[in-house]
Amino acid sequence: MRILVTGGAGFIGSNFVHQTLATRPDTDVTVLDALTYAGSTASLAGVEDRIRFVEGDVADTDLVEKLVGEADAVVHFAAESHNDNSLADPSPFIRTNLIGTFALLEAARHHDVRYHHVSTDEVYGDLDLDDPKRFTEDTPYAPSSPYSASKAGSDHLVRAWVRSFGLRATLSNCSNNYGPRQHVEKFIPRQITNVIDGIRPKLYGDGLNVRDWIHVDDHNSAVWTILDKGRSGETYLIGADGEVNNRDVIRMILELMGQDPDAYDHVTDRAGHDRRYAIESGKLRTELGWTPAYESFRDGLVATIDWYRENESWWRPVKEATEAKYALTQRVVSP
Numbered sequence: 001m002r003i004l005v006t007g008g009a010g011f012i013g014s015n016f017v018h019q020t021l022a023t024r025p026d027t028d029v030t031v032l033d034a035l036t037y038a039g040s041t042a043s044l045a046g047v048e049d050r051i052r053f054v055e056g057d058v059a060d061t062d063l064v065e066k067l068v069g070e071a072d073a074v075v076h077f078a079a080e081s082h083n084d085n086s087l088a089d090p091s092p093f094i095r096t097n098l099i100g101t102f103a104l105l106e107a108a109r110h111h112d113v114r115y116h117h118v119s120t121d122e123v124y125g126d127l128d129l130d131d132p133k134r135f136t137e138d139t140p141y142a143p144s145s146p147y148s149a150s151k152a153g154s155d156h157l158v159r160a161w162v163r164s165f166g167l168r169a170t171l172s173n174c175s176n177n178y179g180p181r182q183h184v185e186k187f188i189p190r191q192i193t194n195v196i197d198g199i200r201p202k203l204y205g206d207g208l209n210v211r212d213w214i215h216v217d218d219h220n221s222a223v224w225t226i227l228d229k230g231r232s233g234e235t236y237l238i239g240a241d242g243e244v245n246n247r248d249v250i251r252m253i254l255e256l257m258g259q260d261p262d263a264y265d266h267v268t269d270r271a272g273h274d275r276r277y278a279i280e281s282g283k284l285r286t287e288l289g290w291t292p293a294y295e296s297f298r299d300g301l302v303a304t305i306d307w308y309r310e311n312e313s314w315w316r317p318v319k320e321a322t323e324a325k326y327a328l329t330q331r332v333v334s335p
Contacts, residue, residue, distance in 0.1 A: 002028040004071040006058050006104065007078030008051075009033035011182040012118070014043035016077065016220040021047050024224075032056055032067055033078065034096075042314055043181045058100030061107075068107035073114040075223060076104055079154075081120070081147060087271055090146035097150035098157070105161045108169070115169040116227055117158045121212065121237070122148035123173060126274030129208060134280040135173075137235045144274055155235075162233040170230040172223060174238040175279045178300065179216035180307040184315050185322050188301075191250055191264075192308045193319055195257045202326070205269030207247030210276040214240040215300035218292035225290040239279025240292040242300075252298065256305055 003020070007013040008031030020027050030052040033039045044051065056063045058078045068074055078100060080086065080093040101117070108115040124135045125142030143149040161167040178188040191201040222238040230236060244252075251261040284290050294300040308315065 001026075002030070002070065002072045004030045004032060004067050004074045006032045006074065006076045006100075007039065009035060009039040009041055009043050009053075010077060011038070011043075011179075011186075012177055012216055012219060013075075013077035014181050015179060015216045016075065016223065017044060017051060018047060019217060019220045020224070021050055028052075030054060030067060030071065032058065032064075034058070036080075036092075037318070038081075038183050038185075057096075059095050059103055061103045064103045065107045065110065068104065068113050069111045071113055073116070073227065074104060074108055075116045075118065075227070076101065077118050079118075079151065086145050086147035086150075090150075093146050093150040097147075097154050101154040101157055105157060105167065105169075109161060109165050109167050112168070114227070115158070115167060116223065116230075117155065117169060117171045118223065119155050119171060119173045120148065120151050121173050121175050121239075121277045121279055122274065123152040123155060124277075127276040127278055129210060129276050131276070134212075134239075134278040135237060136280045137237055137283060159233070168232045170226050170232060171235040172226055172238050173235065173279075174219050174222075175212035175214050175240070175242070175277060177216045177219050178213055179304050180311070181314070182216070183322075184319050185325075187246065188249065188253070188304065189308060189315065190322070191253050192257070192305055193315055194323075195253065195259060196309065196312070197319070199323070201250050201254065201264040202267045203246060203250055203264050204267060204273060207250070207266070208245050208275075209273060210243050210245045210278070211249075212239050212277050212279045213242035213244060213249075213297050213300070214238065214292065215294045215304075218294055218300075221293065222284060222290050225284070225288050229288045236284040236288070237279050237281050238284060239281040240294065240297075241281075242297040243276075243278055244297055249301075252301060253305065256298075256302060 143152045182189045
């Protein structure tokens, strides 16, 4: 298969490329990535000679038309995805997540190319902490940030192209990912690298916000399952039953790294901070036979901590600038 991976130098996309080449060595992989701050060719180290890399923007219609026309399938990971950044400047989110998706859909339609769209559970808004429900494929959309609103819009575009033009497409909405090669601005790698550097981790608000965590390798194995077996036009939710609140995540990181579990600081909460996400992935498991490899969040977290300890050269160049940016906006408060 000739596959075009957008955002393939980013966190989830680069792990998808590594996993694909390890498990499906005959796959011909082209990566399209704009190499913004969140993407780096360093994330493709070790496989760079086995792929075709193209630096470019998914909103560049001429480039996208050419690359999609040379592929059998497109997996669209490329996205602006950081909530804090979307609150500071929503415009890149509109360009990449909406205009970029439109360009890819049009190219896939013109060339009759199989298309898979990677999205997020944040399009559904949030759940109350004491709500027994989880998100399902039928949950109404209720985005709460420019980021999640732009991803919700891109999901709707995909469904419209399936219905209006017969595009061969599937969608997946995944819970929060963690694992190797995730930018240190994100919650888990930020806390891990802070502890490595002797900096007290930072916790938004009361820390009771719940996320449904999944290791990136499990997410990507689910994407391949959907590519292989998924029904065109269908949406599949990807989750690993990993609900943990942010406070317990920080405490677990500190414990696993040999520190006092209470050695963290509270900072002012983020605007519009969703309280809880939870994924019901029964459709994916029952219909397509997928199961996660990591049986517990703790096991995946151990492997993730080991990776950041062993790959300091990957994250060190951007750590100082990331912490300097947060220092301008985050104020330590009493617990």
